[in-house]
Amino acid sequence: METLITILVGVLVTVAVYLLLSKSLVRVILGTAILSHAVHLLLMTMGRLKKGAVPLLGENAESYTDALPQALILTAIVISFAVTSFLLVLAYRTYKETGSDNLDALRGFKDE
Amino acid sequence: MNNILVMPMIIPLLTGILLVFLRPYVLVQRVFSLVSIAATVAVSVTILNLIQSDGILRLDFGGWLPPYGISFVADSFSMLLVLTTAIVTGILLIYAFSSIGRAHENMFFYPFVFFLIAGVNGSFLTGDLFNLFVCFEVMLLSSYVLITLGGRKVQLVESIKYIAINVLSSWFFLVGIAYLYGTVGTLNMAHLSVRIAEVGQGSLLTVISIIFLIVFSLKSGLLLYFWLPGSYSAPPTVVAALFGALLTKVGIYAMFRVFTLIFYHEPGVTHLMIGIMAAITMIGGSIGAIAYNDIRKIVSYNVVIAVGFILVGLAVSTEVAIQGSIYYLIHDMIIKALLFLIAGTMIYLTGTARIQNMSGLIRNYPLLGWLFFITMLSLAGIPPLSGFIGKVYVGQGAIEAGAFVLLAIAFLSSIFVLYSLLRIFLNCFWGETIINEDDDVPLKKGMLIPMVLFGILTIALGVGAEGLAPYVTDAAHTLMNPKIYIDAVLNSDS
Amino acid sequence: MIQAMLTTSLVLFSITIAIAVIRIILGPSMPDRVIGLDMIGVNLIAMIAVISVVMNTKAFLEVILILGILSFIGTIAFSKFIERGVIVERKHDR
Amino acid sequence: MNVSTIGEFVGAFLILTGGVASVISVFGLLRLPDVYTRSHAATKSSTLAVLLTLSGAFIYFLFSQHFVSVRLLLGIVFVFLTAPVAGHLIVRAAYRSNVKLADISTEDELYEVLHKDKIKEDGTGQ
Amino acid sequence: MLAITIAIFIPFLAALLVPFIYKRVQSRSIGWFVMSVPLALFIYLASFIPAVAGGKTYIHTIKWIDSAGINFTTYLDGLSMIFGLLITGVGSLVILYSIYYLSEREALGRFYVYLLMFMGSMLGVILSDNIMVLYVFWELTSISSFLLIAFWYHRKKSRYGAQKSMLITVSGGVGMLAGFIMLYTMTGSYSVREIIETIGQYTNESLFLPAMLLVLLGAFTKSAQFPFHIWLPDAMEAPTPVSAYLHSATMVKAGIYLVARFTPVFGGEAVWFYTVTGVGIFTLFWGSVNAVRQTDLKALLAYSTISQLGLIMSLFGLGSAALNEGYSADSVIYTQATFAALFHLINHSTFKGALFMVVGIVDHQVGTRDIRRLGGLMTLMPVTFTIAVIGSFSMAGLPPFNGFLSKEMFFESVLNVRNLDIFAMGPLMGSLLPVVAWVASVLTFVYSMIIVFQTFLGKHQPDRLDRKAFEAPVGMLIAPSILALFVVGIFFFPNVVGTYLLGPAMTAVYPPFEGAEGLVPHIAAWHGFNAPIMMTIGVIAVGALLYIYLRYWRGIYSLAPMRWNLDSMYNGLLTQTEKTSSFLTRTYMTGYLRDYLVYIFVFFILTVGGGLLWTGGFSIDLSNDAPMTISEYIIIFVMMGASIAIIFAKSRMTAILLNGVLGYSIAILFVVFRAPDLALTQIIVETVTTALFLLCFYFLPEWSKEKSTRSLKVFKGIIAISVGTVVTVLALVVQGNKMFESISVYFENAYELAGGKNIVNTILGDFRAFDTMLEVVVLFIAGIGVFTLIKLKAGKGDEDVED
Amino acid sequence: MKINDVILQTVTKIVVFIILTFGVELFLSGHYNPGGGFIGGLVLSSAFVLLYLVFDIETVHKGIPFDFKKVAAFGVLLAVGTGLGSVLFGASFLTQTASYFNLPVFGATELSTVMLFEAGVALTVVGVVVTIILSISEDV
CATH class of the missing domain: 1.20.120 (Four Helix Bundle (Hemerythrin (Met), subunit A))
Known part of the structure; x- marks a missing residue:
């Protein structure tokens, strides 16, 4: 299981990186979203997978899965949600302001 | 249990929240923010002195002992930075009062500043790796908002790059935490150190440490500083000054902490890398600083140079060098704030950022000109201003460690700093006065006072370096002897 | 026996989801995709129910309800989006 | 074979039925020619599928752990309540956004109603 | 002797007073006040001549940065005496001269401030025993010289000369500083006297030679020795009293002084x-x-x-x-x-x-x-x-x-x-x-x-x-x-x-x-x-x-081509450096986000991937893998398919929906991994994110097909795959190398410790509540940030001056 | 032209009620079952979003006259405040306590400061999510 999930993480990262390298702002943001998916899965696999029960006490189990990564992922999810939403709105505002979502056009001001 | 430890973070945080409620009352916001910054400064001073008498302090949140809960750990190093942060922010706020404008003040400008400070201070204080990530995010999100606040085209365009790259770096951070947790199974930094020392920093852990190196390099602008010049030249002056003074420093702090506390076993790999990166950073920053005619760009590249310079101390990792880095770090926070303020004020006064279009400003604004002059000298490490002592110590450390190439680059870079700023000074402040008396934009008192305060600080810090010496010595000593830190964190008597 | 049945149904649901994804990718129109998504949502509910039976835990029953809520809201949002492009309206608009 | 085993079996059977139903419906989703027909497959039969499954799970828990899951019941009610509305909305949206009917469709009864509506609106004019 | 230390500071104090007096006086008679300073000092110093001639030396220390060994130690001996007399003596005469030389319209106040500052720093240089303090004053002389050369700063040539002298002398000074630090590293002292006493033991150290050369660099630049002499002719743009004082009598002799002072050392x-x-x-x-x-x-x-x-x-x-x-x-x-x-x-x-x-x-x-x-x-x-x-x-x-x-x-x-x-x-x-x-x-x-x-x-x-x-x-x-x-x-x-x-x-x-x-x-x-x-x-x-016969042979000078002139080499060096830097910086600082990301990824691949390869020999241990069922395989493959499909998606809507599919599938995986809280959160967050995507993207243009060349695509692909591979391999290695039991075992006593049965929630709400608190803050910042981002727009007239 | 869909609006009124109840239940039971402040908050906000979807902004605003930014701020304040509360009682920052109370209707109930904390989280989430969605929608 872990191996396959890890490979899945790799695939997700690959896709995300590819998207990040695009010209279109939309793709870049999608890329960041996928990156966060990937890292959440990665964090998950770092605790042992599927060993033990759901981390709810009272399910009378011998052992529980590693709860700490879960807590971390929860925090990470919330944070990446916050960032993604901000980034999205930023993209929206940028488009409204500049009329472009093409990062090549949004190069920034030049000096000379 | 030292609840006072949380105050440098909680006071700004609470202030930020309360200021949200006070949105319509700008004056109240101003007063309130000044008061709470003053409180933060007071608290920081108290803690700093407490550390001198009681050793490293620790606060376990919720009473959960490390490594299980999250702790704030305050040693001299972190508290020095916290204190400087508070002071710098306070002065910058004064500048903001007269420069940022009603629209911003009504749009939660002050709350965001305070959240930023909360994030910065939290990053300095936390003893937990994941919490460090969270604090980073608090800081970063505020910085995202601050950089876009105002919604000008440049800001939006540059902020996209800034945010995208920072999102990436946060991602690397999480990946690093994931790997580290996977191998070592803990998150508390002291505990990590203990566990890694136990099994030895094998090649796997070294590779993981490189991920952290990348993360902090991205945040601090070590080698991976591509995002920095653009995004630091986009936002309003105060924000740029805040960024220039604080943001990269957090990355630097984290790098110092992680590579002296946790991954210090393989200096041949990690510290060598840091050294090479610092060298390239200084070179890149130096050539960048003289490559442009835009004041903001020049100033931003100066930030880059300083980052490289400070990390020379970490790269050579002798106690003296680290002392130098700490001195320089504090100096840099103050002087970069001043530099950005002056640059911003110049642009405000002339309406242009290009040095060819300014001339003879010193006749109209003599004080501004001399402040810039002092800043220039201080940045170049010319005595007796604040950059001097740090430079000496870093140089001494480099010599002791035999890192002559680093020494040469570091010292040469200060000449580039001087040259890049000399260009501004000669072109903009000296020369024929082209603004006639009528077109003179008045320089507001509210803008001048904070700059003068910074000027005084840089002189005071240079002349009165001895006053800082015990703290800095203690800080460097703690950094070089991770055992002190570990003992303070993992003994469970408090 | 019971286990076999449960596993079979899990597989069936997975197949359903896979096919729905194909529909999302194929389209051709937006509503097609939304229907596909709705389908996935509904099947996820079912799937999670089965999984909790398999695992013999009550922990995931909240998930079911939430999925229901969200797929409902999602569908409404999508359909409004498709219909007029605006999701949240203001009174004086248009 | 005691009661609980039978109950569990019934539950599992219902679940399996649900699975089969859902596969059937998804084939409909894949094979049917246009949105409107596909929506039949998606909403009707898959609602059935999920209701079957949830009931199955409910029965299973009822018998195996003697546990009346309020949440499952609530879920059933909820799905039952919302699935039709959702389906209705999608199709409505599809129609209003002029998604084409399949080529084999013979009649579009709503066409005139909607057009009249539109004409009228244009007439009274905003 | 304290008085000697004070003597250094008297000119500085006077310099501080000058602006105030000048405000009152506003005429050249300010010069008389200024002149009294060096004159008094000259007389004072001269009074020591007999004693010094008798072999007496005076020493006095005021602590400054004691922890670094940097203290104001003044030392008056024969050598400093000569220079001290020169500085004060010539100084008095030059000021006397300047009173008549400079017109009243000039900014006399400024002039005398600089001059006094220079005088003080010069006295500091020659009287300091501590080489760090010597360096402090050394740089101060460079600065005051800079200010004096550019006294008529509106003249282009003045500025040029000032810049030149500043760059050259400060560079030399920085080199000298390095040399001084090396000396300190060897001998452990900043005091010249102590260094002279102990230097004998260190002559064979590897630092000895570089220290010597660096100190000489400082001396040569200051004393305008070949090839650093080029700044001196340009420094003549300064008012003549300055040239007479700084650029012939005193400042340039600081280098000489340094050589004399360090002769016993080197x-x-x-x-x-x-x-x-x-x-x-x-x-x-x-x-x-x-x-x-x-x-x-x-x-x-x-x-x-x-x-x-x-x-x-x-x-x-x-x-x-x-x-x-x-x-x-x-x-x-x-x-x-x-x-x-x-x-x-x-x-x-x-x-x-x-x-x-x-x-x-x-x-x-x-x-x-x-x-x-x-x-x-x-x-x-x-x-x-x-x-x-x-x-x-x-x-x-x-x-x-x-x-x-x-x-x-x-x-x-x-x-x-x-x-x-x-x-x-x-x-x-x-x-x-x-x-x-x-x-x-x-x-x-x-x-x-x-x-x-x-x-x-x-x-x-x-x-x-x-x-x-x-x-x-x-x-x-x-x-x-x-x-x-x-x-x-x-x-x-x-x-x-x-x-x-x-x-x-x-x-x-x-x-x-x-x-x-x-x-x-x-x-x-x-x-x-x-x-x-x-x-x-x-x-x-x-x-x-x-x-x-001068006029007959002077012609040979024109034979030497001008561009081999050191001055033009200096100018060329500066412009070339600027040009090259400009070119280099623009080459890599393209302003394209993509380029920056490529740098970062390449760096990541090189260092982390390289680190993996270089150290090598990692064991990847897959034996501990949990078993899988078919449905899990299906989900994972669906996810892989969906993610790859995003790249090739024709419309942004498809891409967004596929991203949603990914999110929901992860939720299922979380269910499989026995993480109910995560699954719940993931589902909701994914929905909200998707909704936001839709809300925002409605206004963005339909994404155009990426128009890029095949080679660029391949390049992007290679980078993407490499990053993916590195992350995967490292993750696999980590899984095979779990060195410790996780601390999370502790949390399984959550009920006893914190009274909660949901371990994850207990961690979030109690053990690591601080994280949660900050996470909420993050969310809050984002929320308000979105609000401001949308509400605060740069109006047309409001366009900041900062552009 | 408003969506004038009677079916939808009728169903929504019921569904919103269900969702709200569920949301509150989720965040209250977080300590024992899956759920907690964040999820509860999200569910609650989804109820509000549903309302905004089905009705228009003004109508909803008349019914629920909150400034959601302040709701969010209040939430954060509550979360931080519980931390400070423990400081007042001389415990470490963010120390949570719990004890049993005999409430008239519910019987012996455990009331924990975690609950307050979670409430803060939930309020923030509600405030933020609704603020974001409203801001964007209003901008159109």
Whole structure:
């Protein structure tokens, strides 16, 4: 299981990186979203997978899965949600302001 | 249990929240923010002195002992930075009062500043790796908002790059935490150190440490500083000054902490890398600083140079060098704030950022000109201003460690700093006065006072370096002897 | 026996989801995709129910309800989006 | 074979039925020619599928752990309540956004109603 | 003695007072106040002469940065005495001169502030024992010189000169700082005296040589030694009093002082000997060669200063040879060189100061310094002419002026070198020195004559002058006259200087020779027909010939191409550096996010991936994998398919929905992994995110197909795959190398510890509540941030000035 | 032209009620079952979003006259405040306590400061999510 999930993480990262390298702002943001998916899965696999029960006490189990990564992922999810939403709105505002979502056009001001 | 430890973070945080409620009352916001910054400064001073008498302090949140809960750990190093942060922010706020404008003040400008400070201070204080990530995010999100606040085209365009790259770096951070947790199974930094020392920093852990190196390099602008010049030249002056003074420093702090506390076993790999990166950073920053005619760009590249310079101390990792880095770090926070303020004020006064279009400003604004002059000298490490002592110590450390190439680059870079700023000074402040008396934009008192305060600080810090010496010595000593830190964190008597 | 049945149904649901994804990718129109998504949502509910039976835990029953809520809201949002492009309206608009 | 085993079996059977139903419906989703027909497959039969499954799970828990899951019941009610509305909305949206009917469709009864509506609106004019 | 330490600060204090006084006074009489400062100091310092001559030294320490060993330690001995007297003495005269020289319209307040600042820093340099403090003042002199050169900052050339001098001297200073730190690293002390005492044990250390060269770098840049001399001619843009003071009498001598001060440290080493002597003698030669071609009187004086400084420098180099073997009768003959150096130092200050003032007077009176426009001023300005003659003849080494004495001693010293058998000094090298020295002296003679004769004799050309020429006011003549008196006076009473000033200084330079016989020779104007006097006669004869036929051979200067000129090399270097940096920086700082990301990813691949490969030998242990069911396989493959499909998605909507599919599938995986809270959160968050995507993207244009070349796509693909691979491999390695049990076992007692049964929630709400609290803050910031982002728009008129 | 869909609006009124109840239940039971402040908050906000979807902004605003930014701020304040509360009682920052109370209707109930903390989280989430969605929608 872990191996396959890890490979899945790799695939997700690959896709995300590819998207990040695009010209279109939309793709870049999608890329960041996928990156966060990937890292959440990665964090998950770092605790042992599927060993033990759901981390709810009272399910009378011998052992529980590693709860700490879960807590971390929860925090990470919330944070990446916050960032993604901000980034999205930023993209929206940028488009409204500049009329472009093409990062090549949004190069920034030049000096000379 | 030292609840006072949380105050440098909680006071700004609470202030930020309360200021949200006070949105319509700008004056109240101003007063309130000044008061709470003053409180933060007071608290920081108290803690700093407490550390001198009681050793490293620790606060376990919720009473959960490390490594299980999250702790704030305050040693001299972190508290020095916290204190400087508070002071710098306070002065910058004064500048903001007269420069940022009603629209911003009504749009939660002050709350965001305070959240930023909360994030910065939290990053300095936390003893937990994941919490460090969270604090980073608090800081970063505020910085995202601050950089876009105002919604000008440049800001939006540059902020996209800034945010995208920072999102990436946060991602690397999480990946690093994931790997580290996977191998070592803990998150508390002291505990990590203990566990890694136990099994030895094998090649796997070294590779993981490189991920952290990348993360902090991205945040601090070590080698991976591509995002920095653009995004630091986009936002309003105060924000740029805040960024220039604080943001990269957090990355630097984290790098110092992680590579002296946790991954210090393989200096041949990690510290060598840091050294090479610092060298390239200084070179890149130096050539960048003289490559442009835009004041903001020049100033931003100066930030880059300083980052490289400070990390020379970490790269050579002798106690003296680290002392130098700490001195320089504090100096840099103050002087970069001043530099950005002056640059911003110049642009405000002339309406242009290009040095060819300014001339003879010193006749109209003599004080501004001399402040810039002092800043220039201080940045170049010319005595007796604040950059001097740090430079000496870093140089001494480099010599002791035999890192002559680093020494040469570091010292040469200060000449580039001087040259890049000399260009501004000669072109903009000296020369024929082209603004006639009528077109003179008045320089507001509210803008001048904070700059003068910074000027005084840089002189005071240079002349009165001895006053800082015990703290800095203690800080460097703690950094070089991770055992002190570990003992303070993992003994469970408090 | 019971286990076999449960596993079979899990597989069936997975197949359903896979096919729905194909529909999302194929389209051709937006509503097609939304229907596909709705389908996935509904099947996820079912799937999670089965999984909790398999695992013999009550922990995931909240998930079911939430999925229901969200797929409902999602569908409404999508359909409004498709219909007029605006999701949240203001009174004086248009 | 005691009661609980039978109950569990019934539950599992219902679940399996649900699975089969859902596969059937998804084939409909894949094979049917246009949105409107596909929506039949998606909403009707898959609602059935999920209701079957949830009931199955409910029965299973009822018998195996003697546990009346309020949440499952609530879920059933909820799905039952919302699935039709959702389906209705999608199709409505599809129609209003002029998604084409399949080529084999013979009649579009709503066409005139909607057009009249539109004409009228244009007439009274905003 | 505390008073000496205070003496350093008095000029600074006065500088602080000047602006206030100037506000009140607003006239040139401010100069009298300023002048009182150096005058008082001069008298005060002079009062120590007898004591110092008696071998007494004064030391006093005020703690500054004690932890770094940097303290204000002042040390007054013979060497500092000479310089101190020069600084204060010439300083007083220069200020006196400036009172009349500068017009009242000038910003006199600023001028005197700089000047006093300079004076204070200069005193700091020569009185400091602590080399770090010395460095502090060293840089301060550079800064005040910078400010003084650019006193007329609206002139382009002033700014250029100021920048040049600042860059060169500060660079040298930085090098010197490095050298000082190296010295500290070796000896553990910043005190010169202590270093001198202990340096013997460290001469073989690897740091010794670099430290020496770096210190010399500082000295050479400051003293305008070849090839760093180029800043000095441009520094002549400063007002003439400044040139007279800083750029001939004092600041440039700081480098000389440093060499003298460090002779006991580094002297006696072959490298020191050769570098100092070689550079000095070459500078002497080069300066004189260049001086002859100048047409601007001040530039001529600048090159002559360079040349003279080279002379002094070379003498110190020669003198250092004495330290090689320790005290013996043989080595005393080399100490003579040092004695000559010190003597010439004083002489040079007197005659060069006078000459500068003369040139200033000429400039002030007729409005030009171009010798092609000058001539025949002798009758119009007789006093000035007299002073000029005294100064120039002294410089040319003619009796009865003090220059003659020191020039003779110089010849003697270079001749002595021929006998030197240390440092592998061959006869060829040994003969080369006197030859070069002689040639340079001939040229010195020539340009000295140019100053006098082309300015004051020849045809008067009133039409080519800006103003009608007449004698300068008395006030302006006082200062140069006093200096001229010294020029003559020292010739007649050289041994007063020798005993009271040079003697103690010699002891300071040669501490091991203290009280040795012959250390302080008797100076006699006439010492028989020996080699030096022959050389002087030769100089006069050949020089006179050359001067007379000047116009015939001057043409050879134009043969040397201009671009090989050091100045144009310096300018070229600066512009080239700027251009290259601009080019380089623009090459990689493209402004494209994609490029930056590529850098980052490449760095990641290289370091982390490289690290993995390089260290190698990782075990990937898959045996602990949990079993999988078919449905899980399906989900995972669905996810892979969906994610890859995103890349090829034709419409953004598809892409967003596929992203949603990914999110929901992850939720299922979370269910599979027994993480109900996560699954719940993931589902909701994914929904909200998707909704936001839709909300925002409705307004964005449909995404166009990425128009990029195949090679770019392949490149992107390679990077993406490499990153993915690195992450995966590292994750697999980590899974095979779990070294410790996780701390999370602790949390399984959540109920006992924190009264919660949902472990995850207990961690979030209690164990790690702080994270949660901050996470909420993050969310809050984002929420408000979105609000501001949308509400606060830059209006049209509101466009900030910052663009 | 408003969406005038009677079916939708009728169903929504019921569904919103269900969702709200469920949301509150989720965040209250977080300590024992899956759920907690964040999830509860999200569910609650989804109820509000549903309302905004089905009705228009003004109508909803009339019914629920909150400034959601302040709701969010209040939430954060509550979360931080519980931390400070423990400081007042001389415990470490963010120390949570719990004890049993005999409430008239519910019987012996455990009331924990975690609950307050979670409430803060939930309020923030509600405030933020609604603020974001409203801001964007209003901008159109």
